[in-house]
Amino acid sequence: MTRKNDRAAAPEIVEHIEDVDLSREMQDSFLEYAYSVIYSRALPDARDGLKPVQRRILFQMAEMGLRPDRGHVKSARVVGEVMGRLHPHGDSAIYDALVRLAQPFTLRVPLVDGHGNFGSLDDGPAAARYTEARLASPALAMTESLDEDVVDFVPNYDNSYDQPEVLPAAIPNLLVNGAAGIAVGMATNMAPHNLVEVVGAARHLLAHPEADLETLMEFVPGPDFPSGGTIVGLSGVRDAYATGRGSFKTRAKVSVEQLTARKVGLVVTELPYLVGPEKVIEKIKDGVQSKKITGISDVADLTDRTKGLRLVIGIKTGFNPQAVLEQLYRLTPLEDGFSFNNVALVDGQPQTLGLKSLLEVFIGHRLRVVTRRSEFRLARRRERLHLVEGLLIAILDIDEVIQVIRTSDDAESARGRLREVFELSELQAEYILELRLRRLTRFSRIELETERDKLQSEIAELVELLSSEARLRGLVSDELAAVADLYGTPRRTLLTEARVQPTGRRAAAAAAASLEHADVPTRVVLTASGRIARIDAADGADAVAITAPTRRSKHDAVSSSVAATSRAEIGAITNRGRLIRFSPVDLPVLPGNAPHLAAGVRVRDYLGLADRTETVLGVVSLTGDRPIVLGTAQGVVKRVATGAYPNKPDFPVIALKDGDTVVGVAQGGEDDELVFVTDDAQLLHFPASAVRPQGATAGGMAGIKLAAGARVIAFDVLAPADVESAVVVTVTAGAETLVGADPGSGKVSAFAEFPGKGRATGGVRAQRFLKGETALGLAWVGPGPALALGPDGSARTLPDEPLAKRDASGAFLESEVSSVGRRLG
Incomplete structure (x- = not known):
């Protein structure tokens, strides 16, 4: 057997060498590499906030059916599927991205539900073969409607599969979860935010496209880190929201606690973003050994799964805990910096985006997604309606349809005769030929008619939706609200304004001096909107005056204040009758020339009140001889x-008795007047001397005699010097009116017109109800003039000139009044 000589038939190879300029080739290759890194690896898309590897992980997990209601699968399996189908890179890069999507301390809203060791701030995760994963519930909002042609699909690396160019992303993921990445010649670093706040800003921008940055920042005041902490100074945040670049400081949440009977310590319960406790402990030990940090006796990490983070720092006897804490803020990661660099891809090009631009890109994406989804659904419903109408024709003349089919030679002939006889389309005729006989019942006809009517209604709604820009924006807004309700959580990070801190040698000198710093006289102020701040004497506390605001200005009113020192212990009393000790040293300082009280911090966040129904009513001093006085809803x-x-x-x-709550708190001496106001418009005042002081565990005594069904809505204490200038403010809340639509009527009367009566009596009438008015919704007693606020914090006008008689009816208010307080002066 012989073999043909293939070499003789081979074509002659001609050598070709092309000279290429090395510098030009290096430039072209580098630019191609840089573009690949920027577009395909390092930077997120501004629409869904995901890098390609993250998008491919979520899409592939959705394709694998790894829904939250199903079991976990090995992470290695997910990594293998993503690498083999969509992402032709190393498994370690894919697994690192998967782990980040599952870490609750990295993302504000995790998109992957991890089972097993997915790492911590101080340690890495277990290998992919040991951990398991599935999609978290919020990931469903990122991938929903992918089968309804809402986004474009592109081929994978070998053209064997299709993948989405971008996810539908019903969650504003880029702002909510942030991003970090290093590309070639550029980088991105974006902070996480609160989902509820971002959705609120997006919905406002949908309704008011011309909204400015200041308005949007009322919804999104600053980042919200998964680890909590405190942002100190908001000027850098404002810069970042305006330009896309800015920086600020974050501090740990630290409290001073009595560790033992004779030992005080600092307890850290929240750390700055991506700072682990081991890193803090290491820096503290290094500082103590180098004698840069003094006053610390020991450090213990008592973190567990039940109580969460708890880092206890012991303070040596004789050292001021707050002064030591200032050292730790300066020399350890208990205070850390965060730099905004909001770089993301917009239409394939990297851009630096501010807050409004980020929201506009996301809103534009959602509008396109909802439009394409509606067009897809409209087309499908029209196709189905076409078939249903054909079936109804067939059922109405079923005998003739059967006769036409039986007398036809073949399917093609039957199809043509059906179209000719019944004026059907080819699609309808084909569908009738494939119809099963069991569909030819009377019940099926009723079903088809019902389906037809439903389809016609849905088509009309979709057509109306697609023809109305306002309705389309409203639908997107409603869907965002639903997402916020499902996955939103309360804010974790506290936002505070702060004065500029010294740097360099000035910082070292300030830190050394702070160890010997004496208490400063201060005044702690609680506002009617629930913010708290302090005014130091050194900052002009004696000269502070809150000017009368204009009708449209945002402002605040004082509901409670107490004189103390910056390092003293004072108490905050809640409606549950609970007193919470705290020191005002960490409170934001209100400058002496501030026009309003908005620089304070939310007292709920400052004290860490987890229960949304518990509110702080007032602040009191824990020293001195003025007892705390409380009044409850049950009198x-x-x-x-x-x-x-x-x-x-x-x-x-x-x-407290069952169902009772505290409605007012103050401090008063024997000569002060105690005042009750009920919702049935009764006012009673009597001397504080009529109530004997009791221990903390006592239940109090009868203050006012209530009518059946009545409750106390206001309680306050008036000093003798304030009685002459005090006023009584009452506002009705009619049960027959729509809340928020009718502001009701209000009245301002001189307190001196109300005669005093004995304790446990019924009082006198404070306002006569008009037709349709059934109860008081708000009452306030204090030194005039009273300052009224609306729900949005803007000023409201009260009918205070001339003062009304004590039992007169009220005057109709122009707008809703939600709270009343006094001006600070």
């Missing part, structure tokens, strides 16, 4: 004896 009054306060971080100051 109970109590004076808490001075010195009867347990040495605990928080404790009850009154034993």
Whole structure:
């Protein structure tokens, strides 16, 4: 057997060498590499906030059916599927991206539900073969409607599969979860935000496309890190929201606690973003050994799964804990910096985006997604309606349809005769030929008619939606609201304004001096909108005056204030009758020339109140001889004896009955007047001397006699010097009117017109109800002039000139009044 000589038939190879300029080739290759890194690896898309590897992971997990209601699968399997089908890179890069999507301390809203060791701030995750994963519930909002032609699909690396160019992303993921990446010649670093706040800003921008940055920042005041902490100074945040670049400082949440009977310590419960406790402990030990940090006796990490982060720093005897804490903020990661660099891809090009631009890109994406989804659904419903109408024709003349089919030679002939006889389309005729006989019942006809009517209604709604820009924006807004309701959580990071801190040698000198810093006289102020701040004497506390705001200006009113020192312990009393000790040293300082009180911090966040139904009513001093006085909704009054306060971080100051709550708190002496106002418009005042002081565990005594169904809505204490200038403000809330639509009527009367009566009596009438008015919704007693606020914090006008008689009816208000307080002066 012989073999043909293939070499003889081979064509002659001609050598060809092309000279290429090396510098030009290096430039072209580098630019191609840079573009690949920027577009395909390092930078997120501004629409869905995802890098390609993250998008491919979520898409492939959705294709694998790894929904939240199904079991976890090995992470290695997910990595293998993503690498083999969509992402031709190393498995370590894919697994690192998968882990980040599952870490609750990295993302504000994790998109992957991890099972197993997915790492911590101080340690890496276990290998992919040991961990398991599935999609988290919010990931469903990122991938929903992919089968409805809402986004374009592109081929994968070998053209064997299709993948989405971008995810539908019903969540504003880029702002909510942030991003970090290093490309060639550029980088991105974006902070996480609160989902509810971002959705609120997006919905406002949908309704008001011309909204400016200041308006949007009322919804998104600053980042919200998964680890909590405190942002100190918001000027850098404003810069970042305006230009896309800015920086700010974040601080750990630290409290001073009594560790033992004779030892005080600093307890850290929240750390700056991506700072782990081991890193903090290492820096503290290094500082103590190098004698840069003084006053620390020991450090212990007591973190567990039950209580969460708890880092305890012991303070040596004789050292001021707050002064030591300032050292730690300066020399350890308990204070860390964050730099905004909002770089993302817009139409394939990297751009630096501010807050409004980021929201506009996301809103534009969602509008396109909803439009394409609606067009897809409209086409499908029209196709189905076409078939249903053909079936109804067939059922109405079923005998003739059967006769036409039976007398036809073949399917093609039957199809043509059906079209000719019944005037059907080819698609309808084909569908009738494939119809099963069991569909030819009377019941099926009713079903088809019902389906036809439903399809016609849905088609009309979709046509109307697609023809109306306003309705389309409204639908996108409603869908965003639903996402926020499902996946939104309360804010974790506290936002505070702060004065500029010294740097360099000035910082070292300031830190050294702070160890010997004495207490400064200060005044702690609680506002009607629930913000708290302090005014130091050194900052002009004696000269501070809150000017009368204009009708449209945002402002605040004082509901409670107390004189103290910056390092003293004072108490905050809640509607649950609980007193919470705290020191005002960490409170933001209100400058002496501030026109309003908006520089304060939310007292709920500052004190860490987790229960949304618990509110702070007032602040009191824990020293001195003025007892704490409380009034409850069921008409109970109590004076808490001075010195009867347990040495605990928080404790009850009154034993409340079931269903009762505290409605007012103040401090008063024997000569002060105690005032109750009920929702049925009764006012009672009597001397504080009529109530004997009791211990913290007592339940108080009868303060006012209530009519059936009535409750106390206001309680306050008036000093003798304030009685002559005090006014009584009452505002009705009619049960027959729509809340928010009718502001009701209000009245301002002189307190001196109300005669005093004995304790536990019924009082006198404070306002006569008009037709349709059934109760008071708001009342306030205090030194005039009263300052009224609306729900949005803007000023409201009260009918205070001339002052009304005590039992007169009110005057109709122009707009809703939600709270009343006094001006600070």
